[in-house]
Amino acid sequence: MPENESTPAQTGLENLLHETRAFPPSPEFAAQANAKPEIYGQAADGPAFWATQARDLISWKKDFTETLDWSGAPVARWFADGQLNAAYNAVDRHVEAGNGDRVAIHFEGEPGDTRTVTYAELQREVSRAANALAALGVEKGDRVVIYLPMIVESVVAMLACARLGAPHSVVFGGFSADALRSRISDAGAKVVITADGGYRRGKPSALKPAVDDAIAPKDGAEASTVEHVLVVRRTGQDTAWTDHRDVWWHDALESADVQHTPAWVDAEHPLFILYTSGTTGKPKGILHTTGGYLTQAAFTHKNVFDLKPESDVYWCTADIGWITGHSYVTYGPLVNGATQVIYEGTPDSPHQGRWWEIVEKYKVSIFYTAPTAIRACMKWGEEIPAKYDLSSLRVLGSVGEPINPEAWMWYRRVIGGDKAPIVDTWWQTETGAIMISPLPGVTATKPGSAQVPLPGIAATVVDDEAHEVPNGGGGYLVLSEPWPSMLRGIWGDLERFKDTYWSRFEGIYFAGDGAKKDEDGDVWLLGRVDDVMNVSGHRLSTTEIESALVSNPLVAEAAVVGAADEVSGQAVVAFVILRGEHAEEASTPEGSATIEKTLRDHVAKEIGPIAKPKKILVVPELPKTRSGKIMRRLLRDVAENREVGDATTLADSSVMNLISSGLNTPS
Ligand code: PRX
Numbered sequence: 001m002p003e004n005e006s007t008p009a010q011t012g013l014e015n016l017l018h019e020t021r022a023f024p025p026s027p028e029f030a031a032q033a034n035a036k037p038e039i040y041g042q043a044a045d046g047p048a049f050w051a052t053q054a055r056d057l058i059s060w061k062k063d064f065t066e067t068l069d070w071s072g073a074p075v076a077r078w079f080a081d082g083q084l085n086a087a088y089n090a091v092d093r094h095v096e097a098g099n100g101d102r103v104a105i106h107f108e109g110e111p112g113d114t115r116t117v118t119y120a121e122l123q124r125e126v127s128r129a130a131n132a133l134a135a136l137g138v139e140k141g142d143r144v145v146i147y148l149p150m151i152v153e154s155v156v157a158m159l160a161c162a163r164l165g166a167p168h169s170v171v172f173g174g175f176s177a178d179a180l181r182s183r184i185s186d187a188g189a190k191v192v193i194t195a196d197g198g199y200r201r202g203k204p205s206a207l208k209p210a211v212d213d214a215i216a217p218k219d220g221a222e223a224s225t226v227e228h229v230l231v232v233r234r235t236g237q238d239t240a241w242t243d244h245r246d247v248w249w250h251d252a253l254e255s256a257d258v259q260h261t262p263a264w265v266d267a268e269h270p271l272f273i274l275y276t277s278g279t280t281g282k283p284k285g286i287l288h289t290t291g292g293y294l295t296q297a298a299f300t301h302k303n304v305f306d307l308k309p310e311s312d313v314y315w316c317t318a319d320i321g322w323i324t325g326h327s328y329v330t331y332g333p334l335v336n337g338a339t340q341v342i343y344e345g346t347p348d349s350p351h352q353g354r355w356w357e358i359v360e361k362y363k364v365s366i367f368y369t370a371p372t373a374i375r376a377c378m379k380w381g382e383e384i385p386a387k388y389d390l391s392s393l394r395v396l397g398s399v400g401e402p403i404n405p406e407a408w409m410w411y412r413r414v415i416g417g418d419k420a421p422i423v424d425t426w427w428q429t430e431t432g433a434i435m436i437s438p439l440p441g442v443t444a445t446k447p448g449s450a451q452v453p454l455p456g457i458a459a460t461v462v463d464d465e466a467h468e469v470p471n472g473g474g475g476y477l478v479l480s481e482p483w484p485s486m487l488r489g490i491w492g493d494l495e496r497f498k499d500t501y502w503s504r505f506e507g508i509y510f511a512g513d514g515a516k517k518d519e520d521g522d523v524w525l526l527g528r529v530d531d532v533m534n535v536s537g538h539r540l541s542t543t544e545i546e547s548a549l550v551s552n553p554l555v556a557e558a559a560v561v562g563a564a565d566e567v568s569g570q571a572v573v574a575f576v577i578l579r580g581e582h583a584e585e586a587s588t589p590e591g592s593a594t595i596e597k598t599l600r601d602h603v604a605k606e607i608g609p610i611a612k613p614k615k616i617l618v619v620p621e622l623p624k625t626r627s628g629k630i631m632r633r634l635l636r637d638v639a640e641n642r643e644v645g646d647a648t649t650l651a652d653s654s655v656m657n658l659i660s661s662g663l664n665t666p667s
Contacts (some may be wrong), residue, residue: 019518023412025421029262029394033441034456035303039465040256041457043455046355050078050295050456050484053132057298057335058291060084061264074502074509076482078270079383082196085262086271086290089162090334091126094119094260104369106313106362110199114158115307117152119337122159125253127260129160130268132252136228138191140165140263143273145189145226147171147180149198149343153232153249155322157193158272158330159297162290162477163264167270168455169285172283172321173198177213177606179283181221183275184214187491188225188283193249195232196239200489201349204235217454263518267291268641273491274323276429279531280502285491286323287431292484293327294335297384301332302424302456305366305395306440313392315341315359316368323429324399327473327485328368332433352380355417356388368416370537373417375567380448382414390415394439398424400537401569405447412447414546426450426477426525428511430501432485434522435459451522457483461515461523466505474516475527479509531632532569533562540572540611542632548606549574554582559630562615563639571596571614573639573660574599578618615639627652634660 006394024032043049045597047068054064064082091472094102098121107115109509117125119348138144144161146168149152161168169187171180184192192215197206208231215224231239231248244549258536271290275283307314314333318324333340355377359367367398377385391613396416400406403424421440427433435457436450443451453459458481469475477487486509490497508592514526528534531542542560549558557577562570576599578586596616604612617638626649634656645654 002067007648011366014324019335019448020382021405021409021445022446023421023445025441026419029166029421031443033439034306034308035375035439035442037260037442039184039439039442039455039605040636045211045564046481049551050226051297052291053081053456054079054291054295054484055300057378058294059089060523061088061192064291070482073482073507074498075494076292076486077404078482078484079267079295082267082291083264084291084294085163085165085264086294086331086335087126087130087159088262089117089294090125090331092158094337095123099337102309102337102402104334104341104591105152106341107407108343108358108361108434109151109339109345110202110349115152120499122156122334124258125156127161127258128253129249130163130255130260130262131256131461132230132249133164133191134161135252136191136230136247138164139165140265141270142191143165143169143187143189144155145169145171145184145187145192147173147192147194147207148232149173149195149200149207150319150342151192151195151232151234152342153195153197153234155330155342156332158320158326159334159509162271163260163262165265165269167272169273169275170571172273172319172322172610173207174321174610176605178605179607180210181218181287183283184224184226185222185285187273190225191230192226192229193230193232196233196237197235199235201346204237206235206237207233210240212242223345246635265290266292268488270488272326274326274429276323277539277544279530279541279543281541281544281547283541283544284493284496284500287489287491288432288485292433292486294331296483296485297327297332298335300339300434300437301328302336302438304434305368305397306424306435307336307338309331309337309339312338312361312365313341314338314366314368315343315362316365316397317343317347317355317373318368323432324368329635333428347376348380352377353387356385356390358386359390359393365392366395366397367393370400371398371403371407372401372409372536372568374398374403377415378407378410379567381408383644385414391417393417393420395523396420396422398422399427401534402447402527417433420446424448425452426513426523430481430487430511432487435479441641446522449518449522449524455525457481459523461517462505462508465533466508469517471517471519474514477506477511477513477515477523478505479511501667521666533560534574535562535565535570535572535610536568537612545603545611545613546573548603548611549599552602554595554598556576557622559632559635561636563615563636563637565614566580572611573615573617573635574613574639575617575619575622575635577620577622592618621652621655621658622650623647623650623655623659625649
């Protein structure tokens with residue numbers, strides 16, 4: 001890996017590769033586990049393994065005859081002549097199999113309201129919602145944007161779209177009106193499903209105004225494609241209304257029929273588009289299709305979490321606005337007939353034991369969350385989880401960023417009672433489902449490592465020349481064979497798809513992560529090697545935040561880096577050069593505080609509060625190479641209060657002195 005691309009995560013993990021602790025599964029766990037060691041051997045027959053999984057785990061309206069067609073690489077076609085429906089697989093077939101009374105969702109609202117939804121009730125509600133959407137003109141192939149809090153209706157909305165064959169595009173409720181506008185317009189959405197608001201940290205937080213803003217006419221922008229806005233009443237707050245365009249969800253569903261025949265779609269029919277940050281300012285609409293995606297979501301959910309649908313209570317804390325919420329709240333668990341918990345709010349509302357209270361209340365047995373949350377809980381103190389009975393937990397999962405061994409050990413000991421296996425799962429929006437992870441009944445787990453590619457997955461680490469590195473070596477994580485839930489492209493931009501993932505190495509998928517193999521051949525993820533940051537497990541683009549900053553009249557130039565942060569993994573730190581006429585304003589502490597606040601709010605408005613820089617430093621210059629590339633590595637040194645590294649390739653080597661000595665004092 002080029003030296004100037006080393007990441008903070010890498011620096012921190014470098015010395016951890018000699019981890020010697022290993023936790024083999026207990027004989028009792030191994031004996032009852034869904035996945036046995038033989039599964040790796042079974043997967044050796046390539047795509048045929050996936051054909052078996054597809055037939056075992058998914059109900060097909062029409063069976064497929066061809067498993068994989070890779071002739072149009074890098075766009076794969078899996079199970080292409082098969083037909084199915086995702087919502088039928090997630091709901092109806094469980095009711096038909098006599099499990100209609102099984103609880104699908106235990107909903108826990110942040111204010112403490114609860115709702116229990118069985119599979120039979122879910123079937124009625126999804127059917128009603130599908131009929132309601134159809135009445136608003138949504139047809140197979142039309143796109144629907146979903147902008148909702150974490151409530152039952154979010155899952156219902158996704159499944160209702162899937163039932164109609166209308167690809168959904170869920171936009172995280174924390175994104176701003178501007179971010180929502182660009183996603184709606186890129187997807188060409190016909191309908192938006194939103195709510196008046198949701199509860200966040202003890203108070204209602206409005207959502208509908210952002211939708212109104214996002215579809216309002218704007219100078220220089222084309223008229224919105226949105227014809228209707230379907231609004232769930234969640235908080236009851238006052239809501240502006242546009243007659244004929246806006247429709248209450250409860251009104252639309254009340255008058256809708258409870259019977260709906262799912263649209264049978266081809267396996268390669270688009271199921272959803274999910275936008276994620278890339279290395280440029282423009283988010284990428286990652287496209288997933290139906291048959292392959294569902295197969296791998298169900299397979300991984302069953303085997304990585306060892307799900308027993310009759311007895312487990314599963315809880316994934318992710319929001320449906322992210323891929324984890326798609327694959328491991330909506331599709332994986334429901335396709336497998338699981339009983340799951342959905343919680344609307346934050347882990348510390350109204351108190352720091354809220355999550356553990358929920359685990360105790362519902363006897364959660366499988367729990368899946370992100371390292372940032374574990375680190376926050378560590379900070380709050382282990383006496384908090386100690387107040388609750390967590391003995392029901394039998395499998396713990398981690399996702400979104402590398403989990404440091406201390407957090408891993410704490411998770412195992414304090415939350416898992418020193419017995420529940422931890423599965424550290426590596427994957428991406430693009431991969432659709434988990435790719436690298438221990439199997440809980442098979443693998444001896446190691447704190448901090450995602451370890452081994454799942455059966456049927458060809459993941460490895462290569463050097464600059466695409467040669468696989470030996471054990472002990474480091475380089476780039478790649479996927480060398482197609483997999484069923486792989487992205488089928490970037491919505492409307494095939495060239496960008498090829499360029500982003502398939503141009504670095506011939507014929508293999510470049511994930512954008514640095515990785516190492518330890519002496520046992522286990523994989524350790526080291527963080528991104530591109531201009532993507534990982535803040536609290538959320539992907540953010542440095543370029544996107546830089547563009548947002550530069551769009552403010554105060555700013556002449558901006559550079560953003562992800563600096564190591566104890567809780568969020570990385571934190572956004574921005575270096576800005578002010579426009580000449582504003583430079584004076586930053587010369588006093590009050591002036592610079594005002595500028596910092598203005599710019600933070602500006603980023604929140606342009607992208608969303610998650611992208612707000614933690615720190616903004618006003619600087620007179622930025623360090624650039626002779627070709628004009630900003631050397632973020634040097635800025636990271638400043639942001640992390642380290643001695644600044646080798647600056648000899650700078651066009652002007654005095655710049656770093658200027659930055660370090662002149663912070664907050666414009667020239
Ligand atoms: O850098 C890797 C990191 O998250 C990126 C994918 O982000 P996103 O598409 O938002 O999906 C997150 C949830 C799947 C990856 O490129 N990442 C994800 N899981 C891990 C991880 N890094 C280390 N270990 C993980 N378990």
